[in-house]
Amino acid sequence: MKRTLLTIALAAMVCGSAFGQSSDMKKTIDGYKAKIETSNKEIADAKKGTQTKTWENRGKLLVEASKANIKGISVGMQAAKDADITKITLELLMGAPTEKKTEGDYELWVYPTITFYVQNNQVQFWKETYVADPNALSNAVAAYKKAAELDPKGAYKDKKTTMDAVKDLRFSLFNNGLNSYQLKDYKTAAKDFASALELKDFKRAENDTLIPDGQLAYYGALCANESGDKAEAEKMFREAADLNFNISTCYHYIYVITKEKGNEAAAFKILTDAYKKYPQEEQLLYDVINYYLEKKQYNEAENYLNTAISEHPDNLVLYSVKASIYVQNYGAIKDKYKADIDKISQLKKEAFRQRNNASEKARVESEIAAQEKVAAATKADFMANQAKAADCYKKMLAKDAKNYDANFMLGILSYDKAEIVQIEKDAIPMSEDKDGSLAAAKDKDIHACWKESCEWFEKAYKAKPTESNPLQNLKMLYYKLGDTANNKRVKELLEKM
Numbered sequence: 382m383k384r385t386l387l388t389i390a391l392a393a394m395v396c397g398s399a400f401g402q403s404s405d406m407k408k409t410i411d412g413y414k415a416k417i418e419t420s421n422k423e424i425a426d427a428k429k430g431t432q433t434k435t436w437e438n439r440g441k442l443l444v445e446a447s448k449a450n451i452k453g454i455s456v457g458m459q460a461a462k463d464a465d466i467t468k469i470t471l472e473l474l475m476g477a478p479t480e481k482k483t484e485g486d487y488e489l490w491v492y493p494t495i496t497f498y499v500q501n502n503q504v505q506f507w508k509e510t511y512v513a514d515p516n517a518l519s520n521a522v523a524a525y526k527k528a529a530e531l532d533p534k535g536a537y538k539d540k541k542t543t544m545d546a547v548k549d550l551r552f553s554l555f556n557n558g559l560n561s562y563q564l565k566d567y568k569t570a571a572k573d574f575a576s577a578l579e580l581k582d583f584k585r586a587e588n589d590t591l592i593p594d595g596q597l598a599y600y601g602a603l604c605a606n607e608s609g610d611k612a613e614a615e616k617m618f619r620e621a622a623d624l625n626f627n628i629s630t631c632y633h634y635i636y637v638i639t640k641e642k643g644n645e646a647a648a649f650k651i652l653t654d655a656y657k658k659y660p661q662e663e664q665l666l667y668d669v670i671n672y673y674l675e676k677k678q679y680n681e682a683e684n685y686l687n688t689a690i691s692e693h694p695d696n697l698v699l700y701s702v703k704a705s706i707y708v709q710n711y712g713a714i715k716d717k718y719k720a721d722i723d724k725i726s727q728l729k730k731e732a733f734r735q736r737n738n739a740s741e742k743a744r745v746e747s748e749i750a751a752q753e754k755v756a757a758a759t760k761a762d763f764m765a766n767q768a769k770a771a772d773c774y775k776k777m778l779a780k781d782a783k784n785y786d787a788n789f790m791l792g793i794l795s796y797d798k799a800e801i802v803q804i805e806k807d808a809i810p811m812s813e814d815k816d817g818s819l820a821a822a823k824d825k826d827i828h829a830c831w832k833e834s835c836e837w838f839e840k841a842y843k844a845k846p847t848e849s850n851p852l853q854n855l856k857m858l859y860y861k862l863g864d865t866a867n868n869k870r871v872k873e874l875l876e877k878m
Contacts, residue, residue, distance in 0.1 A: 406494045413446035413513035433531045440524035444550050447517040450495040450509050455556055460499040471504055506563035518554050519576045538583050547583045555592050567608035574601030595626025611638050629664035679706045697777045701786055704773035711766035721756035722808045767794055785845040792837030799830035831858050849878055
């Protein structure tokens with residue numbers, strides 16, 4: 382499955398100044414280790430462990446500890462110092478690295494406890510090599526939840542200080558999730574986003590809208606899906622959809638995940654139920670159409686395509702997909718028509734053999750008449766599908782006269798129509814065309830189709846001069862038509878490509 386890029390514009394939450402010496406970084410981390418150990422003892426204490434303040438302080442401590450290496454640095458931040466001394470950069474916050482080296486497309490800025498990956502003078506992601514607590518942020522979430530649970534008045538979640546602290550924690554989890562994603566550590570990224578989502582029951586300040594809960598659920602779902610945890614991905618996609626975030630994409634993934642389990646009926650029910658609930662979601666409609674196309678249930682696909690076209694009349698892809706149904710149809714019909722014509726030829730041979738047996742000859746001639754009606758109906762079906770396909774492509778051209786696909790496919794339609802005439806020509810018995818006039822008439826029709834095909838392919842080439850397919854077809858058609866001048870011109874164009 383194609384990876385989906387997670388992005389957001391975030392302002393760096395900067396605190397503190399650059400470390401004086403590289404050795405101070407490990408000392409700082411060790412200091413937090415000691416403080417966390419003290420906090421562990423406090424929450425285990427019979428008295429302190431039941432106080433909201435103990436858990437609140439623990440939450441703040443763990444968030445601080447998690448940022449000890451990063452110091453407000455975020456993805457996209459400029460690395461080297463800038464002439465503008467007011468600009469916050471990696472070097473300004475961290476000081477000079479102990480080492481710089483390259484790894485693939487990245488320049489690595491190495492510090493004693495963390496390595497930053499820099500590209501085009503921008504921080505892309507980082508790897509922490511020494512931390513106070515690898516689970517600091519998820520433990521901080523648990524601490525704030527416990528603080529709220531122990532609050533005797535139940536007002537802890539509504540305090541401004543709580544809202545500010547939770548906002549800071551959510552940002553840290555989100556930033557770490559993005560970083561883990563860039564490292565392709567999808568399991569950790571999913572955990573970070575899920576942990577951030579656990580804070581959704583805490584009241585937000587009015588201006589705390591930068592990272593909505595729906596986005597956390599959605600990003601968590603994408604990362605869980607990438608990690609292979611399909612159950613967690615499905616759960617998170619459902620939560621994101623319930624939070625009105627990327628509803629159509631969420632249900633698309635839920636549909637795909639369910640389908641991958643082998644339960645196609647359940648998957649399709651999920652899809653159709655979602656479309657009924659959210660008919661305005663374009664992607665869901667397209668997924669339903671694609672389902673019917675995959676199943677070759679073209680009538681159902683056409684019905685939904687008509688709905689899609691009525692709602693999105695300027696989406697030319699819809700016309701093209703609808704036309705492809707008719708092209709698919711007439712391709713199968715062409716084979717049937719050849720079989721019908723072949724049967725007529727065989728019956729005519731049988732009638733000739735029975736020319737001296739009046740009753741048998743009459744019986745066979747009756748079969749010929751019946752088979753000719755069948756063949757006529759088949760041809761009518763072929764032409765009807767051709768006309769419907771042509772109508773779709775011409776509607777595309779009415780909106781974009783230089784549309785390559787429409788012009789090219791109209792050339793294909795004309796060529797395919799010539800093949801039907803060729804089938805008829807090949808079936809003409811010599812006994813019925815002694816002067817060759819019937820075959821000549823068919824040749825005239827074939828040439829007319831080929832000339833029409835050339836006109837469309839010429840337009841397709843003008844629409845997209847870098848495409849060689851129209852020229853290849855033109856070279857073949859002009860050769861068949863005996864048009865040496867145009868055949869030479871097209872060959873020269875091909876040679877220049």
